[in-house]
Amino acid sequence: MDILQILLTDSFWAAALRIATPLIFGVLGALICEKAGVLNLGIEGIFAAGAMAGWLAVYLGAGLWGGLLVAALTGAFFGLLHAILTVPLGLSQHVSGLGITLFATSVSYFTYRTALPDVSSPPRIIPFQPLDIPVLSDLPFIGPVLFQQTAMTWLALALVALVWWVLERTPLGMAIRAVGDNPDAVDAQGLSVYALRMGAVVAGSALMALGGAFLTMSAFDAFFFGMVNGRGWICIALVIFASWRPGKALLGALLFGAFDAFQVRMQTEVGAFVPSQVFLMIPYVLSIIALVLVARRAEYPRALLKPWFKGQR
Amino acid sequence: MTENTVLALNGLSKRFGSVVANDAVNLTLKRGEVLALLGENGAGKTTLMNMLFGHYLPDTGSVDVADGHGRLRPLTLGHPQAALAAGIGMVHQHFALAENLTALDNILLGGESLLSWRQNRRAARTKVQGIIERSGLAAPLDEPVGNLSVGERQRVEILKALYHDARILVLDEPTAVLTPQEADTLFENIGAMTRDGLSVIFISHKLREVLAFSHRIAVLRHGKKVGEIATAEADEQIIARMMVGADTEVAPHPAMETGAPVLQMTSLRVRGSNARTSLNGVDLTVHAHEIVGIAGVSGNGQTALAQVVSGLVAPDGGDIRIEDAPIRHFTPPAMLKAGVGRIPEDRNHDGIIGAMSVAENLIIERLDAPEVSAKGFLRQAEIRNHAKTLCTEYDVRGPGVDAPARLLSGGNVQKLILARVFEAAPRLILANQPTRGLDLGATNEVGRRLLEARAKGSGVLLISEDLDEILALSDRVVVIHDGQLIEANTKDRAQIGLMMAGEHA
Numbered sequence: 001m002d003i004l005q006i007l008l009t010d011s012f013w014a015a016a017l018r019i020a021t022p023l024i025f026g027v028l029g030a031l032i033c034e035k036a037g038v039l040n041l042g043i044e045g046i047f048a049a050g051a052m053a054g055w056l057a058v059y060l061g062a063g064l065w066g067g068l069l070v071a072a073l074t075g076a077f078f079g080l081l082h083a084i085l086t087v088p089l090g091l092s093q094h095v096s097g098l099g100i101t102l103f104a105t106s107v108s109y110f111t112y113r114t115a116l117p118d119v120s121s122p123p124r125i126i127p128f129q130p131l132d133i134p135v136l137s138d139l140p141f142i143g144p145v146l147f148q149q150t151a152m153t154w155l156a157l158a159l160v161a162l163v164w165w166v167l168e169r170t171p172l173g174m175a176i177r178a179v180g181d182n183p184d185a186v187d188a189q190g191l192s193v194y195a196l197r198m199g200a201v202v203a204g205s206a207l208m209a210l211g212g213a214f215l216t217m218s219a220f221d222a223f224f225f226g227m228v229n230g231r232g233w234i235c236i237a238l239v240i241f242a243s244w245r246p247g248k249a250l251l252g253a254l255l256f257g258a259f260d261a262f263q264v265r266m267q268t269e270v271g272a273f274v275p276s277q278v279f280l281m282i283p284y285v286l287s288i289i290a291l292v293l294v295a296r297r298a299e300y301p302r303a304l305l306k307p308w309f310k311g312q313r
Numbered sequence: 314m315t316e317n318t319v320l321a322l323n324g325l326s327k328r329f330g331s332v333v334a335n336d337a338v339n340l341t342l343k344r345g346e347v348l349a350l351l352g353e354n355g356a357g358k359t360t361l362m363n364m365l366f367g368h369y370l371p372d373t374g375s376v377d378v379a380d381g382h383g384r385l386r387p388l389t390l391g392h393p394q395a396a397l398a399a400g401i402g403m404v405h406q407h408f409a410l411a412e413n414l415t416a417l418d419n420i421l422l423g424g425e426s427l428l429s430w431r432q433n434r435r436a437a438r439t440k441v442q443g444i445i446e447r448s449g450l451a452a453p454l455d456e457p458v459g460n461l462s463v464g465e466r467q468r469v470e471i472l473k474a475l476y477h478d479a480r481i482l483v484l485d486e487p488t489a490v491l492t493p494q495e496a497d498t499l500f501e502n503i504g505a506m507t508r509d510g511l512s513v514i515f516i517s518h519k520l521r522e523v524l525a526f527s528h529r530i531a532v533l534r535h536g537k538k539v540g541e542i543a544t545a546e547a548d549e550q551i552i553a554r555m556m557v558g559a560d561t562e563v564a565p566h567p568a569m570e571t572g573a574p575v576l577q578m579t580s581l582r583v584r585g586s587n588a589r590t591s592l593n594g595v596d597l598t599v600h601a602h603e604i605v606g607i608a609g610v611s612g613n614g615q616t617a618l619a620q621v622v623s624g625l626v627a628p629d630g631g632d633i634r635i636e637d638a639p640i641r642h643f644t645p646p647a648m649l650k651a652g653v654g655r656i657p658e659d660r661n662h663d664g665i666i667g668a669m670s671v672a673e674n675l676i677i678e679r680l681d682a683p684e685v686s687a688k689g690f691l692r693q694a695e696i697r698n699h700a701k702t703l704c705t706e707y708d709v710r711g712p713g714v715d716a717p718a719r720l721l722s723g724g725n726v727q728k729l730i731l732a733r734v735f736e737a738a739p740r741l742i743l744a745n746q747p748t749r750g751l752d753l754g755a756t757n758e759v760g761r762r763l764l765e766a767r768a769k770g771s772g773v774l775l776i777s778e779d780l781d782e783i784l785a786l787s788d789r790v791v792v793i794h795d796g797q798l799i800e801a802n803t804k805d806r807a808q809i810g811l812m813m814a815g816e817h818a
Contacts, residue, residue, distance in 0.1 A: 171425040171432055174418050178411035188409035189423025189477075190394030302412065 006265045010144040015264070017149060018219065020257030022047070024156040025211030026235035027242065027249040028163050029075075029204040034239055035167060036200035037180035037303040041097025042082045043208050044232030045104030046075045050209025052108035055216035055223045056115060058125045064217060068152075071213035072206040078104045079205020083198035090307030101232070109225060122222035128152055150218045152210075157250075159207065164246040176200050180301035183308040193308050208232070237287060240295045255290065259283035317343045319512050320401075320481055321385060325364055325374035327357075334360040336536045337374070342481065344383075347503065347513045349527035349544070351520075351556055353610070353778060357536040358516045359406070362483050366403040367393040378481070397423075402474025403483040406490075408466050412459035416452050417441065420473045437476075444475045447509060449502045464495040468502075475506070482506075484515040488522060489612070500526040518556075518610050520549050520814040532556055553810030557780045566764070566785070572601030574637070575652075575740045575772035576622070581631035583617040583796075592617045593796040594631065599741060599772040604763060606787030607776040607798075610813050614796035615776050616658075619745045622774060623655045624648035636740050649678055654739030656730055658746045658776075660723070664730045667719030671711065672700035674718045675733050707732035708758070724755030731762050742766055745776045760786055780806060780813075 006012050026043060033040040040046075054071030058064055078100055085096040116123065128150035131137060137147040167173035175196055179186045183193045211231070216223050234256060242248035263279040320342040327335045335357045342348050350358050364371045370391035377385040378399040389395035396403075410419050421437050438454065445451055450468040458466060467487065474482055482503075488496040500522065503513055517523050523530055523544070530547055532540045532555040540555040576599040585591040589612045599605045609615060620626040621633065627643035634640065635651040648655075657663035665674045676685045676696055684695055700714035709728045711721045721729065727747065734742060744763060748756040763773055763786060777783050783790055790801040792812040801809050 169431055170427075171421070171429055172427040174414060174422060174432070175427060178414055178419075178422055181411040181413045182409065184405075184407075184409040185411045185419065185422065188393060188403070188405070189473075190392075190397045191423050191427075299413075 003266070003269060006262060006269075010141045012261050012265060013141075013145040013258075014148065015261035016254060016257040017145060017153060018257070019260045020253040021149075021153045021156050021218070022211040022214040022231055023235055023238060023253035023256060024160060024250060025214065026208050026232060027238040027253055028156075028159055028246060029207030029211070030235050030239045031242065031244055031246065031249055032163065032167075032176070032204035032207065033079075033201050034301060034304055035180045035244055036176050036197045037183065037301055037306065037308075038083070038086055038197055038201050039093045039097060039236075039305055040079070040082055040100075040201060040204060040208070041094060041236065042078055042100030042104060042205065043097075043235055044228060044230070045101035045108075046078050046205050046208040047212035047215075047228040047232045048108045049074050049078055049104040050212030051216045051227060052112055052212075052223055053209070054213030055125060056111070058217060059123060064128055067217055068210060068213055071209045071217075075209025075212075076202045076206040079202040079208075080198070082205065083201035086307070087194050087197045087201070090309060093305055105228075112223060122224060124221045125217070127216075127221045128218040152214050152218045155210075156214075160246050160250045167246065177301075180303050183303055187308075187310070193310070197308075208235075211235070234284075234287065237291055240298050241287075241291050243294070243298050244301065252290075256283055256287055259286045317345075317383075318385065319344050319379040319383075320365075321377040322361070322365065323375045323377070325361060325371045325376070327360055327364060327369060327371050333536050335364070335371070338533070338536075338538050340531055340538065342512050342514060344379075344512055345507045345510055346529060347507055347515070347527045349523040349530045350514055350516045350533065351518060351523055351530055351552065352533035353518065353556060353780075356533040358533050359485055360536075361533070362403065362485060362514070362516065364390065365396065365483065366401060367391055367396045397477055397479075400478060400480035401483065402471075402477060402479030402481070404467065404470040404474060404485065404487065406485040408470050410458045410466055410469060413457060415455050415457055416461065416465075416469045416472075417454040419458055419469055420454075420476045422473075424477060441472060441476055444472060448472075448475065448506050449498075450475075463490045464492070464499075467491070467499070471502075475511075480511060482511055482513045484513065486516050486518075488517065488519065496522065518814070520552055520811070520816065523552070524549065549811055549814070549816055550807050553814065554807045557806045557810045566788075569602045569767065569788070571603045571788070572770060574598050574600050575635065576774065577632075577634040577637070579632040581621065581633060582629045583614075583621060583626060584629045585617050585626075588612055588614065588796060590614075590617045590620070590626075591796045592621070592628070595796075595798040597774075597791065597798055599774050601740070601770045601772050602767055603788045604767050604773040604775055604786050606783035606790045607774065607793050608780055608783045608790055608801070608809055608813060609778070609793035611778050613793050615745070615793055617796070618793065619658065619743060619776060622648070622653060622741070622743045623657070624653075649737075652740035654734035654737055654742045654771075656727075656734055656742065656744040656747050658749070660726050660730055661719075665718040665721075665726055668717055670715050671704065671709065671718050671721070671729060672696050672714040674729060675700050675703055675714075675736075678733060679737065703732040703736060704729075724751050724758075727751060727755060727759060731759065735762060735766055738769075739766075739771055742771050742773045743776075744773060746778065747775070748777070748779065748782055756782075780809065784809075 030040055030043055050071040053074035054067040057070035058067035062070060082096055082100045085091045086093045130148040130150055133147050137143050175186060175191055179193055179196045186193050215227055238249060238252040241252040260283045263282040267276055267279045318341050322338060322340040324337045324339060325335055326337050338361055352358050363369045365376060376388040376390060378388045380386050388399050417438060420441055450472055452465045452468045458469060487499060507513060527544045530542050530544055530552060531538055578595055578597040580594045581592055582594050583592040592614050621628055624643050624645040624647055640651060680686055686692060697714055704714060707728045709725050711725050747759045767773055775786060784804055790809060792799045792801050792809060794813060794815045799812055801812060
């Protein structure tokens with residue numbers, strides 16, 4: 001197969017969208033937090049927690065949608081922790097976020113080991129299945145790419161539109177954007193800076209956990225240690241790439257998914273004489289280059305990372 | 314209290330630590346009235362208004378606000394939301410606008426339920442345009458606020474208050490950031506709005522606009538209301554006297570023959586980014602055995618003057634000489650070497666390094682003196698002994714010379730700085746707000762030391778917003794206004810007060 005022919009196959013684009021799905025959840029979550037002025041570096045750990053909690057809930061019989069709910073609540077819990085530490089207490093968002101990542105990851109592994117002490121090979125669940133929509137799923141090219149994905153991919157795409165609508169078209173979104181730019185403006189209008197920021201962090205963290213849950217409940221059917229593998233960090237970079245816009249966030253996630261799908265196929269083409277690590281590196285290197293090209297023009301939310309305290313004008 | 318009263322502040326007091334910001338202030342406002350709140354910096358005007366708006370909780374006192382039917386009702390204090398709901402709108406000196414939102418969105422912010430699924434921008438726009446038509450406050454509604462000029466941002470702030478149905482509008486130094494033309498337009502707009510029944514309180518220290526545009530004037534001084542007068546009965550003399558006060562005696566001050574000039578500035582210019590950091594061609598001479606006081610309302614170029622003399626900025630034109638030697642390199646070490654001793658305005662920020670010990674802070678301006686360092690090493694024993702001697706002599710009290718300087722109280726920090734400055738026997742001493750925030754004892758000590766340095770032959774450039782201090786210590790008073798210096802040739806408070814306000818008496 002020729003290298004450029006890869007780009008024309010439906011399996012390549014289907015894979016790109018599949019790989020992008022957890023990133024879409026994660027980047028939307030990180031975007032909501034940062035729009036309100038709080039960087040959430042807990043994302044990597046919240047992915048792991050979401051992956052574990054969602055999977056475990058399904059394994060214990062909660063059903064797939066129940067599992068997603070459990071994952072979201074788990075993410076919201078760690079988000080609340082981060083929010084309490086960084087918003088009313090005003091601690092360093094970097095330190096708190098990294099702490100949350102370490103904490104959430106360890107707790108997830110610990111819970112997994114404690115809940116299933118005797119298993120040697122990871123137990124499996126029945127994950128979300130590819131959709132089978134009459135006519136649409138059978139269309140050439142478009143069918144496999146769009147209509148044979150799982151419900152979670154469609155949930156992610158719907159959330160892009162929802163997050164955009166809320167941020168740009170509702171009073172709540174306006175208040176969130178304002179609190180990330182100038183908390184004094186929000187306070188002067190009698191709105192609660194703390195409630196808005198904490199709410200945004202909790203909601204954003206719930207979305208991040210759904211990204212993690214996709215890994216165990218759609219992409220795979222089991223939980224492994226180290227399965228998040230830096231996807232959370234990629235989301236933090238993608239938010240900057242996206243200039244804090246949901247539409248561009250989708251684009252960035254798809255771009256990364258395409259890079260990743262491409263490198264897998266490149267491995268089979270020329271893997272005989274190039275070490276596989278080089279291919280694994282490609283999406284990250286390309287992401288860094290894309291970030292460098294885009295991020296210099298990025299307009300950060302002005303109050304990002306800046307704690308705000310009531311009564312200190 | 315009459316039918317028409319819309320607002321009554323009853324005995325509001327507020328302390329910050331040991332500083333009394335407001336002391337039992339009473340104030341009333343009538344419907345359609347423009348009340349000017351006057352006072353020097355630190356007189357407590359902004360604190361008073363922040364209590365009214367709920368940003369600060371007063372220690373004692375209460376506020377009554379008229380409801381829609383004109384009946385006075387007590388206001389819940391400490392909650393901006395309560396103030397907003399009662400119809401009080403405040404425009405802060407530092408605008409509270411989100412720059413990433415459009416002007417219209419900033420105006421709408423907080424006006425709708427956060428749970429509503431979409432915004433009703435169309436109805437809101439109609440209402441805002443109605444307000445613009447009635448008040449004349451034009452602003453581009455669909456631009457992000459980040460792209461607007463300062464005057465436009467201020468109009469957005471006022472529109473925001475009016476959109477939220479403010480019946481009482483508080484403006485904190487509204488003209489400080491405006492050009493004279495913009496200021497005139499603003500007051501015209503305010504006039505139009507008061508005819509619709511709006512009541513306005515504006516904070517200012519510009520006598521001219523206060524006399525031209527207010528109905529009544531209340532004057533604050535050291536946190537107390539010291540006077541209230543109908544504008545029609547006031548003139549600049551009366552207000553200036555109320556503002557600066559005439560209740561303290563000028564302390565005796567031995568006459569002294571002045572010596573040769575130690576500081577000469579000729580047509581010195583600094584082009585700063587704003588009035589605070591600009592000088593527009595000033596001439597100034599300070600002689601040996603002389604204290605020259607720079608009086609003025611803050612923000613008129615004092616910062617620029619202090620920065621040039623300390624070597625923090627280079628002038629854009631003109632000539633400066635210390636002891637007849639022209640200065641070419643404007644760096645702090647060059648100025649120190651030329652014989653300038655500096656008592657900075659923000660003593661904790663610019664005067665000491667808080668994490669370093671008292672002893673280290675005392676030698677920090679002369680690290681290469683032989684008694685401080687030798688062959689690249691600090692002479693620790695000498696430095697400590699030297700510090701102990703100085704601390705005794707200057708009465709610096711604290712946990713010892715090895716303790717970090719940040720542990721000292723404000724007065725002791727200032728004594729540390731005095732010790733460091735006077736010990737170097739400077740030819741010129743720059744004392745910038747040297748007693749701000751100090752208690753009486755430390756204040757007297759600073760004055761005594763400055764007079765002592767003068768007796769020993771130093772020249773002192775004293776910059777202060779406290780006119781009492783300037784009159785007590787200075788041989789000559791020079792008024793700074795709008796980046797220019799005017800020789801006062803008088804020690805009459807009222808006249809100096811007028812000059813500080815830019816009126817040539």
